[in-house]
Amino acid sequence: MRYLHVAIKNVVREKRRSLLLAGAIAFGLMVIILVGSLADGIMDSFINHQAGMISGHxxxxxxxxxxxxxxxxxxxxxxxxxxxxxxxxxxxxxxxxxxxxxxxxxxxxxxxxxxxxxxxxxxxxxxxxxxxxxxxxxxxxxxxxxxxxxxxxxxxxxxxxxxxxxxxxxxxxxxxxxxxxxxxxxxxxxxxxxxxxxxxxxxxxxxxxxxxxxxxxxxxxxxLEDSRSTDAVTGDFYKFLENENVALVERPENRQKRQEILARLTTENWSGIRYQLSSLEETFTFVYVIGVFLNGTSVLIMLILMGIILVGISNTLRMMIFERRKEIGTMRALGMQRGSVVKLFIVEMQIIALLGVFLGGISALLGGLIIHSITFDLNHTFFSLFLYRGHLTMSFLPMRFVVNGVIIMFLVWLASLLPAGKSAKIDPAKAIHNIS
Amino acid sequence: MRRLTLFLIAIYSLSFILVAQDVSENNILELVDEKLNFQSDFSCQFTMVTYRAGAEPSTQKMSLFSRPEEIDGEEKFLAIVMKPDIDKGTGYLGQGDNYWIYDPESRRFSHSSARDTVQDSDVNNDDLGTADFNTDYKVVQMTEGMLGQIDCWILDLVAISDNVDYQSIKLWVGKKELLPYKEQDFSLTGTLMRTVLAPKWTVIEGKYIYRQVFFVDEIKRGNRTILLFDNVSLNTLPDHLFTKAYLEGSSR
Structure with missing residues (x-):
């Protein structure tokens, strides 16, 4: 608790820097959440509306x-x-x-x-x-x-x-x-x-x-209750029917193959009834390709932003340590252990990261509401497939916020380790006399 | 009227007086089929005028060749668009139950069906085949009546075969020559869908042949198609005429 108390005091003392750092983390998290939510929202919108109107999952x-x-x-x-x-x-x-x-x-x-x-x-x-x-x-x-x-x-x-x-x-x-x-x-x-x-x-x-x-x-x-796995469920249902000895039409690898299989059906000699199973994913492959592309893009953006955050945190912490060399030296001279110095800086950065994650979550929510409120006049165009009543749908999952928040906290911890470790190795005598 | 290729013909019956005497519900369809179907090759040119609501009528000239089932074991027909220039070379080939459309621009054949229409008209591919009233329908009512000045048998027919386009038909058959002058095609639910009129006939080499046929779409107001026949011949046609190769070659 005493680390926490001192760390909070340090964060508050450097208000401007702390806020800038937390703001950078918040921005990164906001973008990550927004892109991911948009990708999922677009897919959900398509899957639910398309399937509900003219098809099934x-x-x-x-x-x-x-x-x-x-x-x-x-x-x-x-x-x-x-x-x-x-x-x-x-x-x-x-x-x-x-x-x-x-x-x-x-x-x-x-x-x-x-x-x-x-x-x-x-x-x-x-x-x-x-x-x-x-x-x-x-x-x-x-x-x-x-x-x-x-x-x-x-x-x-x-x-x-x-x-x-x-x-x-x-x-x-x-x-x-x-x-x-x-x-x-x-x-x-x-x-x-x-x-x-x-x-x-x-x-x-x-x-x-x-x-x-x-x-x-x-x-x-x-x-399906879980409409995100239509292809896998269709595959499982196919296997189930196969085990039940139900006569089935072979499942195609792609859409073109399906036409070939149907054409072949008319030339083969058979009687009775044969069931053909198809998933929404199979029928509308192009939409799922777009979904995969959007999700891939969101992961790429996430990786880039995480990299920037990592470098930014590390550099800022180095600067902070440099500026507080005398302070570190004094604490060390008064008997503070090396490990305690490391902990202090790490806790400090975690407080800033937590603040950033919190702000990031709120700004993502606000950003999502703003994007959702925009009306796109794209009726009767291909893009309308991805809109719901003229609006982009955002799929905000609490889990997405938690997972990305935890990843950011972990990255900040990782980025803090090296500079904090170095700070602990500072010679108190040299630090007090400001000798590098 | 259904099936206009072989069709355009009614055999001139030397014994129509006898037929008129023996006609009954049981044999009238057989007698009509005999009138419409013949045993020799057939060729002609025809003009097809298609009227569509809100649009200028479109006129197409086509050459038509057909061969009855009795000669090669399967019924064959070939139709090639001669005019307008934009559609020139487009062809329709029928061999038994198989139908193809040839597009001269892409030089490709696409599979068609008996139910598809010819050049977006009110005429189906199936209308270009032989008449088979007797196989597909049975008479449920036979009355007498007048169609203009023509004394007719009025027949109510119901499908007995699965291979039909219309569930029921009303047919006006002239008592004198046993030729179908008017046909009304009804849907399964009993809605009148199409009326076909054949008011003008000609006699060539002792056989009756349509000169003019009207197809009226009774569902979509204003849609109708008129067929006018010319240069009719019953001479024997070369075998290679009823092939994809001929269609491809003729469009070059």
Whole structure:
């Protein structure tokens, strides 16, 4: 405690220097936290919105040959894959049955092609939270032919809530079909490109248009509690199904291979149903590459800043020791041990480092709030994929602050060791007479 | 009307009087197919005018060659765009169930399907094949009626095969020649999707051949396509015509 008391007094005595040093540490920590939080925030934003809107973290398709000999993804109400998924995934993970198709929405003489997703509105509460409606309401059970259409498409077709729109598509087996939908809500374009990627309808009604049973589905979308490890979880689920002797479509090494595997599927002789598993990471590899790049950049920035901090601390401490040679000499002459001198300087630097870490944490938080408050008008551009309602999302993890803070404290300790050690070796007689 | 390659033809029936006498729900589709399908090669030039809402109509001239299944064991057709210059050389090749589109600019073939449309018109690749009403549909109702001045059988057809584009069809068949003058195509949910009209026919070498066909998109208002046929011939065509190599060579 007595070291601490003396160290605090020394830190306070050299207010300006202490604050500058703590400020440098704070700045370094702030940048490290901000870059890391931004990288994670961008990835989280993409994973959660992208997956929530048009995909799952893990997607299962069940391929079989239709009566017309077309390769289609179609699973019936009681498909065994449902139970297998329930057996494998945890309580916190969600399993959603969805049906999808590509079709053309037609209103009068206007037409627009669109991806259509059939969902169970009451079971997809998360989607309700994710979708921001410009007008109208979320899908209700009372209106089975209800549809949520994006603002972009509604404007293009000149439609508003309450209007009817035709969907021209084909049944799973390729027969021409038309669905008549009633617009229940218009999806705002707050989520940029993602907002206009799909139209949402009741699965049972879309199934009618697709010519399959109302409880059937074309895809199984799995949403994980821990959405950061979609590829690993998909791999584990694949192995689980393999052990359960479920017929599977080979997992590809990359996206291009997936197309080759699917093409090969049509030439091989097989029957029954074969399940294909794909992770969000696999489907949107480019986004994950960007994530890896951002994280790599944050690590690089961290290393550079840590190096600067290390050198800065070491030099400042040398200067401090030089200026306080007489003081050290006097303390040593009064009987202070070498070890105690080392400890004193180390504690002093740790106090400054702690102050820096504290300030760094606060400034990172404030900086994050400022960055988050900026609105980017990037709707309908590629970059909108990484924004949430026009804002950059920061993912502040307490653990990131703690880990980086501890690393900085350790580095400061490391940087202090050598100069503090040297200070202990100063000859008291020479130091008192200011002889170097 | 479906399947216009071999199609454009209705065999001139020497025995149409007899057919008219024997026609019933059970045999009328077979008789119509016989009228539309023939046993020889076929070639023609046709002009396709496509109307799209809010846009100027686009006109394309194409050469068309076809061969029925009976000759080589599989049905074949080849169509090449002659005009406009920007699309010149674009080709469509059909061999059995396989369809390819040739792009002269990239010099590449891409696989197509029977359901894909020809040059963004209202005509499908499948419309350029042989007529097979009898295989794909059954008559659920047969009534009599007039189509303008033409005395017709009006047939309500429902698909019995999985290999169809439309779940149900309404067909107006002229009583006299047993030629289909009008066809309405319905979706699985019963929505009228397309109307095809064949008001004008010509007789060449004793066979009936379409001269003009209208395809009207009943879903998207204002979309329609008109086909006009010219230089029709039933002469035998060389084998190398129905190959990718011919398509590549013809665009150079």
């Amino acid at each position: 893990v997607v299962v398709k069940g391929y079989s040959y239709s009566a017309r000999d077309n390769l289609i993804s179609w699973m019936e109400k009681g498909d065994p894959i449902l139970q297998k998924a329930k057996d494998f995934f945890g309580e916190g993970d969600r399993i959603n049955r969805r049906s999808t198709t590509m079709g053309t929405f037609i209103s009068g003489s206007e037409a627009r092609q669109q991806f259509v997703m059939g969902i169970d509105p009451q079971l997809e509460e998360d989607l309700r939270d994710l979708l921001i409606l410009e007008e109208g309401q979320y899908l209700t059970d009372e209106e089975e032919s209800g549809i949520l259409l994006s603002k972009e498409i509604a404007e293009e077709l000149g439609l508003k809530t309450g209007d009817s729109v035709l969907l021209k598509t084909r049944t799973l087996d390729g027969v021409n079909n038309v669905g008549d939908f009633l617009i229940q809500g218009i999806i705002a374009d707050d989520l940029g490109t993602v907002s206009s990627m799909a139209a949402f309808v009741h699965r049972s009604y879309l199934n009618e248009v697709l010519g399959i049973g109302s409880e059937d589905f074309t895809e199984l979308h799995l949403f």
